[in-house]
Amino acid sequence: MSAAHPDCDRTGAAAGDGGRTPYSGWTLATCILASSLAFIDGSVINVALPAIGRDLHAGAADLQWTINAYLLPLSALLLLGGAAGDRFGRRRLLIAGVALFAVASVACAVAPSRAVLLAARAAQGIGAAMLMPNSLAILGNAFSGEARGRAIGTWAAAGAIAGAVGPPLGGWLVDSVGWRAIFYLNLPLAFGAIVAAWARVAESAEGKLPLDLPGAALATVALGALAWGLTWWSNARAIDAMASASLAAGIVALVLFVWYERRRGERAMMPLALFGSRAFVGLSLLTFLLYGALGGLLVLLPYLLIEAGGYTPLQAGLALLPFPALIGGASRAVGRLAEKLGPRLPLSIGPLIVAGGFALMLRLDPQASYWTSVLPPLLIIAAGMAGAVAPLTTAVLGSVDKEHTGTASGLNSALARTGGLIATAATGAVIGASGAALVSAYHLAALIAGATCLLAALIAWSTLSEHSTAKRSR
CATH class of the missing domain: 4.10.860 (DNA Excision Repair, Uvrb; Chain A)
Structure with missing residues (x-):
């Protein structure tokens, strides 16, 4: 069977009444808890970068690697993590990944030096590479048809809410306790995910190939x-x-x-047969470009507000709050709409709106009023991302057969994180600047990000069809 086409009959047979399997509610809750580890950790670290730099005497390159030490193993090993789950059991890999992430979070919190912090961040990345693809593959295995679209929309919304809570809570902790406290946020989520997965999530493994x-x-x-x-x-x-x-x-x-x-x-671990589908190729390019632009924004904007705008970490975290809140509020509805209309329209319009938001970022002044300078472009970018997140995830899962859901999920997540990795690696020219030069460098980065999103929109329109992947997964 080609990896580029879903096995609709088997997917439908696996699902229970209404496209759901037993304990599907517990499965959804477990996947949300596990994935929230990565969502929260990825959001809180950005508001803590200036404090980490001052405490550990870290330069611009060190701050870049504080993020990339996590993104590098996450990007490179997501494929292996998805394939390992397909072979050895997705629940088993999910639990192991969550446990490793929790232990590494404690190591980050007590790190006495930059070297130890970077090593612990890399361990977090390995844990995330195990839990992320298997979380989504478990979700795809537990639901089918429109129920899958609703479940993924709920998953995306919950992840956005976790990301929304992260920056202000992390900023408050940085201000009141210190940057090390942000890593302890992961522990209760990890405990809940492990207990729920162990007690209520069914094991599934589709692949039999060696790693x-x-x-x-x-x-x-x-x-x-x-x-x-x-x-x-x-x-x-x-x-x-x-x-x-x-x-x-x-x-x-x-x-x-x-x-x-x-x-x-x-x-x-990355079967090239996956790229036999034009839609899957387009979705892969879209993911890399769109999440690369987004990754650069989420690193640079709080840094700009703190360093050039005089914001405290808490204020910078609150400044970002409307972004994930809007995505979380709209993802479920957009997921249902995309299930009916197909992915082409939302995945073309969404990145186009994001590009418009980045164009408005060219007028951003961190010293000006937040309500007139920072918030408007942030809301436009969030609206565009809300139109793309859930349809993109559903379309990717629907573009491959059930046996390759872990691999496809891992590849798509890897491309998203690789986009963020490349974008973060290129931010040194902005982070290393100060004063007016910092603002000018940020504007140039926003211009590049906008062009990237425009290209993503063109790719989606030219490679997807109205009756493409999302509708064929029913």
Whole structure:
């Protein structure tokens, strides 16, 4: 069976009445708790960057790696995490990933140096690479048809709400307790996810192929070299010998990764048969571009507000609150609409609206009123993302057969995090600036992000059809 087409009969047979399996409510709650670990951690760290820099005497490159030490293993190993869940059991990998994430969070909280913090952040990334794809694959296995669209919309909305709570709560903790306290937020969520998964989530495993460890190693080397080269370039503001060598090594490793995956065929952690579908190719490019632009925004905006606008971490966290709140409030409704209309329209219009929001960011002044300068473009970007998040996730799951849901989910999540990884690695020129230069550098970054989202909209319109993936998954 081709990986590019869903096995509709088997999906329907697996689901219970109304497209739901037994304990589907508990399954949804477990997936929300587990995924919220990554959503909260990814949002709170951004408002804590200036405080971490002052406490650990970290420069711009160190702050970039505080984020990328987490994103690198997450991006490179999500594919392996999804394939491992398909082979050994998705619930088993979910529980192990949540446990590792919790232990690593404690290590981050007590880290005595930059090196220890970066190592603990990398361990968090490995845990997230285990829990994220299997959380979504478990969800896709427990629901089908319109029930799947509603469940994924609820999952996306809950993740947005968790992301909304993270920045203001994290900012308050940074102001009142210190930046180390933000990592303890993960512990109650981890405990709840493990208990619920153990007691109420059914085990599922579809694949029987051996794990692709050489492929995972090549992906890690490729992304690591590219991230290092971009970080070096963005801080030095020049393509010198070090940046050139690192980028060249990353490109070579990436080419070797694709070549090796092609040789392995269906045994690869990224089967190239997945790209036999034009829709899946378009969704993959859309994910990389859209989430790359979003990743850069969520790193740079709170940094700009704190450093150039005089905001406290709490104020910066509250400033971001409307963004995930709007996404969370609209994702479920948009998910239901996309299930009826297909993915093409929302996935074309959404990125176009995001591009308009970034264009308005060119007028942003961190010293001006929040209500007239910061909030309007933020709301426009949030509205565009709300139109894309749930339809994108549903479309990706619907573009492959049941056996490859873990792999496809891992690949799509990996592309989203890789986009954020590349964007963060290129932010050194902004983070390393100050005063008026910081604002000008931010405006240039917003212009690039807007162009990226415009390209994403064009790709969605040209590669998807009205009756594409989301409707075929019923």
